[in-house]
Amino acid sequence: MIYFIYSVKKGEIMNVGSIIKYYRTKNGLTQSQLAEGICSISHLSKTESNAYSPHESTIKALLLKMGVQLNKEMDKHKQLERTIGQFIDCSLHYDLETMRRIYKQLERENDYIQSTDLVNQYELYKFRFYIYDYNLTKAEQQKKLLERMKASFLAPELWVHQFFQSLYFSMVGDNIKSFEFLNKMDIGIQSIPQKFEGEFYYQKARMLVLADRYELSAHFAELAVQSFQLHHNYIRLLHAQMLLAINYTRRNLLVQAESLYEVLIRNTHLTNQTALHNQTLYNYTELLRMKHAHGEALVILQSLKEAVERDTYFYKAVLTSLLESMMETGQDPSIHIEELKAISTKPEEEFFRIYANYFEKRNFSQPDLMTYCEDIMFQFFRNNGYIKETRNVAAELARHYSKQQQWEKAYFYQSFWNENGGELN
Incomplete structure (x- = not known):
């Protein structure tokens, strides 16, 4: 059992045993040296492990021996609590610049925070920060740390931990695992803190879009929009509206999509996002290409x-779409094909290498283009959960085999487009 001490002001609590241990270690004192003349060593040991709540006069004496005043310590704890609260609020409102600033501030107090009751929330939202900041290395390290800590989590913290794991697996491209976490959490929807509902609905809608399940995705995206509006969370509202615009586009609701994109393009510019x-x-x-x-x-x-930073996933995605538009408008894409090849050499960048090879074959009308689509592209996209891309290749193969009057293959790929493309297997 962990004991807390109450300050002079009613209602303020602090995990005092860990604080005493923190300052003792910082000052290079043994338990014997600190306890001398104040209490027994066993008494101090139990206090530091939070197994015993000593008299306030004992606590003051122990802290004073190390030059620490209890009231000032309470003030410091309150300030850290406020700062971590701001860090959390920034994560909910997608204020990344302020998060980065507060993160640096909190990291300077890291050792101290580890000795307080604030540590669980601090470490949980560091995980969220690393995911937002797309820092794969630190996110992986933080994920492992939280696995070791989760036995100490309260029920709301366990829910947040699961949710952040869903975000993590989405970031690393394991959409099936991310979706599994979300489905488990659906059962406990009533226990979600109200300010978290929008985030949950948004992530659910996002994963459903990736799975081509557009009607259900629209349902959750609309719930996210309502929640973000309710909490005046205007930046996240823009994210949710963009999901709706994508959803409308892929359901061929182009008028609704174009109207929403007009608002989004203006508002993201005006808010400097x-x-x-x-x-x-x-x-x-994507909508423009659908309209030809x-x-x-x-x-x-x-x-x-x-405009986009070159060494990013987004840059490669832009370059891939640019190649498609160049092909459709009769532009020579050769230089950009070579660039896409040159910046997609890592094993995890096979998606872009496959597209680079596809555009190269298509540009030079190579006779093995359809064989490449069938044996390489279709198989890779299907096996790795790229549902939209799989369906697009299936449609291209269906048209090809229809022209060739190979009706069995044409029917297979047309059926895949019509029926099998919209579910995670």
Whole structure:
């Protein structure tokens, strides 16, 4: 059992035993040296392990021996609690710049925080910060740390931990695992803190879009929009609205999608959300290509290519879409094909290498293009959960085999497009 001490002001608590241990270690004192003249060593040991709550006069004497005043310590604890609260609020409102600033501030107090009752929330939201910041190495390390800590989590903290794991697996591309976590959490929806509902609905909608389950995705995206509006969370509202726009596009509701994109492009610009503005423009080009406005899409993608940081996943995605638009408008894509190859050499970048090879074969009308689509692209996309891409290749193969009057194969790929593309297997 962990004991807390109450300060002079009613209701303020602090895990005092760990604080005493922190300052004793910091001052290079043994338990014997600190306890001398104040209490027994066993008494101090039980206090430091939070197994015993000593008299307030004993606590003051122990802290004073190390030059620490209890009231000032309470003030410091309150300030850290407020700062961690701000860190959490920034994560909920997608204020990454402020999160980065507060993170640096909190890291300077890391050793002290480890000795307080604030440590669980601090470590949980560091995990969220690393995911937001797309820091794969630190996110993986934090995931392992939280696994060791989870026995000490309260019920709400366990829920948050599960939710952040869903976000982590989504970040590393394991969408099936991410979806499994979300489905488990659906059962406990009533226990979700109200301010977290929008985040949960948004992530659910996002994963359903990736699974091509658009009607259900729209349901959760609309719930996310309502929640973010209720809590005046305007940046996350833009994210949820973008999911709806993507959803409308892929359901061929182009008028609704275009109307929403018009609002999003304006509002992401006005709020200086540069990254989100670029993502909005990128997704808008999908709608333009569906309308066969390839020239307009080309202009936007060329602008994005110049604006986006080169060594990123998003840059490769922009370059891939740019190649498609160049092919459709009769532009020579050779230089960009070579660039995509050159920046997609890592094992985890096979998706982009496959597309680079596809565009190269398509550009030079190579006779093995359809064989490549069938044996390489279709199999890779299908085996790795790229549902939208799998369906697109299936549609291309269905058209090819229909022209060849190979009806059995044409029927297989057409059936895959019609029936099998929209569910996670």
